[in-house]
Amino acid sequence: MSFTAVFFFVAIVGLTLVITWWASKRTSSASDFYTAGGGLTGWQNGLAIAGDYLSAASFLGIAGAVALFGFDGFFFSLGYLVAYLVVLYIVAEPLRNLGRFTLADMITARFDTAKVRGTAALSTITIVLFYMIAQLVGAGALIQLLLGIEYWMAVLLVGVMMTVYVLFGGMTATSWVQIIKACLLMLGTVIISFLVLAKFDFSIANMFTQMATVTEHGEDYLNPGLRYTDGLDTISMLIALVLGTAGLPHILMRFFTVKDAQTARSSVIWATWIVGIFYILTIFLGFGAAAFVGKEEIVTANAAGNMAAPLLAKALGGDILFSFVCAVAFATILAVVAGLVLSGASALSHDIYGQIIKKGKISEKEQVMAARIGSITISIISIVLALGAQTLNVAFLVSLAFCIAASANLPVIIYTIYWKRFNTAGAVTAMLTGLISALILVAVSPNVWGPEGKAIFVGEPLFMLSNPALVSVPLGFLGGWIGTLLSKEKADEAKYREVDVKANTGISVQDVSH
Amino acid sequence: MGNQQKHIDYDKIAQLDSFKQLVKKKNSFLWTLTAIFLIAYMLLPVLTSYTKILHAKAIGDITWVWIYSAGLFIMTWSLAHLYVAKAGKYDKEAKAIIAEYERGQR
Numbered sequence: 380m381s382f383t384a385v386f387f388f389v390a391i392v393g394l395t396l397v398i399t400w401w402a403s404k405r406t407s408s409a410s411d412f413y414t415a416g417g418g419l420t421g422w423q424n425g426l427a428i429a430g431d432y433l434s435a436a437s438f439l440g441i442a443g444a445v446a447l448f449g450f451d452g453f454f455f456s457l458g459y460l461v462a463y464l465v466v467l468y469i470v471a472e473p474l475r476n477l478g479r480f481t482l483a484d485m486i487t488a489r490f491d492t493a494k495v496r497g498t499a500a501l502s503t504i505t506i507v508l509f510y511m512i513a514q515l516v517g518a519g520a521l522i523q524l525l526l527g528i529e530y531w532m533a534v535l536l537v538g539v540m541m542t543v544y545v546l547f548g549g550m551t552a553t554s555w556v557q558i559i560k561a562c563l564l565m566l567g568t569v570i571i572s573f574l575v576l577a578k579f580d581f582s583i584a585n586m587f588t589q590m591a592t593v594t595e596h597g598e599d600y601l602n603p604g605l606r607y608t609d610g611l612d613t614i615s616m617l618i619a620l621v622l623g624t625a626g627l628p629h630i631l632m633r634f635f636t637v638k639d640a641q642t643a644r645s646s647v648i649w650a651t652w653i654v655g656i657f658y659i660l661t662i663f664l665g666f667g668a669a670a671f672v673g674k675e676e677i678v679t680a681n682a683a684g685n686m687a688a689p690l691l692a693k694a695l696g697g698d699i700l701f702s703f704v705c706a707v708a709f710a711t712i713l714a715v716v717a718g719l720v721l722s723g724a725s726a727l728s729h730d731i732y733g734q735i736i737k738k739g740k741i742s743e744k745e746q747v748m749a750a751r752i753g754s755i756t757i758s759i760i761s762i763v764l765a766l767g768a769q770t771l772n773v774a775f776l777v778s779l780a781f782c783i784a785a786s787a788n789l790p791v792i793i794y795t796i797y798w799k800r801f802n803t804a805g806a807v808t809a810m811l812t813g814l815i816s817a818l819i820l821v822a823v824s825p826n827v828w829g830p831e832g833k834a835i836f837v838g839e840p841l842f843m844l845s846n847p848a849l850v851s852v853p854l855g856f857l858g859g860w861i862g863t864l865l866s867k868e869k870a871d872e873a874k875y876r877e878v879d880v881k882a883n884t885g886i887s888v889q890d891v892s893h
Numbered sequence: 894m895g896n897q898q899k900h901i902d903y904d905k906i907a908q909l910d911s912f913k914q915l916v917k918k919k920n921s922f923l924w925t926l927t928a929i930f931l932i933a934y935m936l937l938p939v940l941t942s943y944t945k946i947l948h949a950k951a952i953g954d955i956t957w958v959w960i961y962s963a964g965l966f967i968m969t970w971s972l973a974h975l976y977v978a979k980a981g982k983y984d985k986e987a988k989a990i991i992a993e994y995e996r997g998q999r
Contacts, residue, residue, distance in 0.1 A: 450958055454938070457962055460969055461934045467976055468927050584953040591954050601956050602948045603941035610942030617938045621931070641984065644977050651973045655966055797920070876907035883916050884987040886901060 383699050384525070387706035391563075395544065395713065398555045402548035409746035412549035413480040413725050414635040419554060421642045425649020428633050430557030431718040432459070432624075432650070433564060433657060435517050435685075435711050436777050441658070442691075443684025444606070445665020446677055449596065451606035452665055454613070456658035458620025463654065465625045467647040473796045473882035475634045475643040481722075482631050482788060483730045486795050489871075489878045490803045493735045498810045500730035502787040503628040505814060506780045507723035508761060510629075511716060513776035515765035518712040521685065525705045530769050537709075538762035541716040545724065545754045550636060553717045560707070560714040561653060567707045571688070572660045574695040575667035586666060593670045600669075612844050616778065619848035623781030626788030628722040629715075640885050667691045683774060720757050728753030771835060775826040778846050779817065786851040787813030790859050796882055798863075802870045805863030812858025813851060820847035905997070911990050919983055930972055937961055 410416055419427065437459065444452025478485035483499035515534055522533035544552045579586040587601060594600045607613040624630060634643045668677060668687035671694045680686035689708065693701035728749040733741050741749070791809045794801040821827065823841040827834055834840075844850070863870075880886060906912055937958075940947050947958040 453962065457934070457937070457965055461930065461965060464930050464969055464972055464976075465927070467973055468923050472980070584955065587954040587959075598954075601954065601959070603958055607942075610938070613938045613942050614935065617935065621934060641980075644980055648973050648977055651969060655970060659966060873904060877903040879916065880903045880906045880912070883912070883919065884906070884991060885984075886906070886987075886991055 381698055381702060384702035384705060387702045388526070388709060391706050391710045391713075392540070394559065395540070395552075395556050395710070398559070399544050399548035399552040402552035402555065405551055406547075406549040407747070408743055409480070409729070409750060411551065412747055412750045413632070413721070413729065415550040415554055417636060417638050419636045419642075419646075421637070421645030422649050423554065423558060424633060424637050424642065424646035426561045426653065427554040427557040427636070428630065428646060428650035429653040429657070430559075430561035430564075430714050431629055431633060432654060433561065433711065434514060434715045434777075435521065435708060436513070437657070437661075438564060438568075438711055439517075439521070439685040439688055439708060440683070440774075441661045442664035442668060443677065443681070443687040445661055446668035446672070446687040447674060447684045448606040449590075449594070449600035449665075449669075450603045453662065454603075454607065454617065455620065456661050458617050459624065460651070460655050460658050462621045462624035463647060463651045465621060466630070467644065467651070469796075470625045470631070470792055471634055471643045471647050472640040472885075474631060474792070475637065475640045476882050476885045477796075477878060478635055480632075480635055480729050481725045482628060482792070483726070483734075486791060486806055487734075488881070489795050489801075489874050490806055492803050495803055495806045496730050496734055498807050499788075499791070500726040500735075502783065502810050502814045503726035503730075504723055504757075505818075506626075506628055506783050506788075507719050507726070507757065508764065509776045509783070510627075510780040511719045511723070511757075511761040512764050512768055513773045513780070514712060514716050514719070515761060516768050516771070516773045517685070518709075518716070519765065519769065520681070521708060521712070524680070524686065525689075525709070531766055534762060534765050537712055537716060538758060538765075540713050541720055542755060542758040544713070544717045545720045545758070546751055549750070550721060553714075553721055554636060556710075556717055557714040560710040563707045563710055565653065565657060567692070567704050568657060568660045568664065570700070571667065571692055571695065571704070572663035575663045575671075575691070578667070578671065578695075590666050590670065594674065609843075611849060612846065615844050615849035616846040618852060619778055619782040619785050619846050622785035622789050622848070622852060624784070626784030626792065627781070628726065628784075628788075629718040631788075632718075632722045632725060664688050664691060667695070671695065716761075720754050720761075723757035723761075724750055724753035727756060772833075775821070775845065779821050779826075782821070782846055782848045782851060783814055783817045785813075785848055786817045786855040787811075789852070790855040794859050794863075796878070799872065799875050800863055800870045801859070801875075802863050802866060802868050804866030804868055805859045808862025809855055809859025812862075813855030816854045816858075817847055817851040820844070820851055902994075902998070906990065906994050909990060909993060911986070911993060915983060915986050915990065922979060926972060926976075930968060933968060934965060937965070 477488040483496040518537045519530045519534040523530050591598045668691040672690045677687045689704050692704040732749050787810045820842050825840045825845050828838045828840040951957045951960045
């Protein structure tokens with residue numbers, strides 16, 4: 380570990396702690412805790428969304444995947460980006476107009492029952508835990524590699540940091556950690572991309588020509604088909620990516636941190652530009668790593684290619700750039716896991732404890748206390764699970780989280796806003812079918828069962844797609860439809876008209892009286 | 894949100910012709926474009942998995958699959974801005990509807 384590396388790490392830890400201290404003085408109500416008081420501006424929230432969204436899987440994972448598999452590694456970038464259109468067109472505005480703190484708040488704007496809220500909280504917590512385990516296991520492996528400390532120490536370090544941000548600074552601290560991280564990440568990525576492009580004489584055409592010869596794959600490197608050979612599996616994965624983002628709890632939660640639908644829109648625009656530019660730059664990161672680091676060294680450092688970007692930074696900019704990029708990767712993990720803790724805590728403390736157990740009869744002070752206890756609970760559970768999952772290959776957990784979000788959350792969001800006949804039974808069955816079918820299909824998929832021991836268990840998978848979205852998303856929609864039609868309960872049409880009016884006009888958020 | 898929130902008669906607003914028109918316009922815009930961008934996006938894995946047409950070279954050694962992808966990026970940015978422009982107009986109409994409703998309440 381070099382002096383510069385220590386310097387950058389300490390600087391990032393110090394900076395984020397100062398923010399947390401500053402934010403803690405501004406966090407007194409539940410609304411401050413969960414939504415920063417709804418006071419973020421469009422660009423702030425846009426950067427925070429980008430900071431929340433661009434996980435280590437994006438930064439390290441996609442760069443590595445492009446380095447090793449050429450175009451096939453880039454598929455994720457496309458899915459993650461186009462997903463923002465689904466968020467913008469279908470989800471962001473109604474969510475901001477109807478919701479308060481959580482997805483369940485939005486659905487219960489129409490259906491006032493504990494069952495709906497409980498099911499929504501269950502799916503949120505499931506997604507959060509899967510996503511979190513993937514992040515923490517990745518973080519552990521990465522920091523172990525960077526700082527040379529033990530895996531369990533690395534997981535504890537990240538775990539304690541994220542708990543501190545959320546516990547003391549709530550959404551305000553978390554948002555600012557995400558904003559700073561987004562800026563640092565963009566800076567690092569732009570610098571490396573510039574250096575890569577300089578090596579190719581600033582000619583993209585020249586870059587492609589050279590890339591057609593430098594890897595073992597030859598010209599195939601520039602075309603799809605190196606990694607994804609099964610058409611249905613590729614299609615299924617891309618469905619999960621594009622529809623999943625709109626159902627991810629930590630992304631949904633970011634729309635409650637702004638004051639109105641207009642600001643929600645402008646934050647999505649900011650996020651779309653930042654995320655889009657970042658994903659274009661992943662091409663330079665990946666190509667650069669393939670050309671100037673080489674497959675052998677990348678795979679030796681980490682079989683999945685996660686070290687491609689840091690190693691490229693070292694090859695082009697020496698120790699300083701390497702240390703900087705590692706520190707940025709560290710900040711990236713911190714920002715994402717803090718956002719996850721908050722969304723898990725909101726489901727646990729606000730939905731399950733505050734609204735279901737206490738039936739909403741809970742003082743402001745108790746709400747904040749519950750939120751803090753919920754954050755610690757989520758943190759501890761995820762740290763313990765991550766410590767136990769060290770040797771598991773958890774890369775599929777992120778795509779599973781996207782798949783559950785697409786299958787369990789998206790159908791219920793769309794039905795709640797657009798379908799007059801939708802009812803409580805439909806909402807519960809939609810979420811449960813999506814959630815359970817995704818879980819079962821993954822449990823019997825090649826991620827878990829493999830004949831040669833590459834997966835978790837040895838055996839033949841019963842379901843051949845490694846991402847079940849192609850089946851589970853339609854099942855989620857179908858479940859909601861059948862559940863609605865089979866139940867005798869009549870839809871409350873007056874309530875639907877209220878939701879329709881609120882979602883389309885923003886009335887009652889803007890308040891008519893002025 | 895003020896302390897003394899007025900009671901809002903949602904049924905009355907829902908019954909306004911101007912409201913019905915706005916919702917209709919908005920939904921047809923949203924769902925048409927959503928269908929378009931989802932088709933454009935899903936067509937890529939279909940083409941790459943079942944055909945080789947995107948493997949051909951377009952500019953120098955850059956193959957069509959990269960051009961298609963660049964198109965998806967441009968599409969995403971353009972549609973995001975188109976949406977905001979449209980939504981700005983819908984906001985104005987929504988304001989007019991609220992005003993119409995408030996006049997009716999007096």
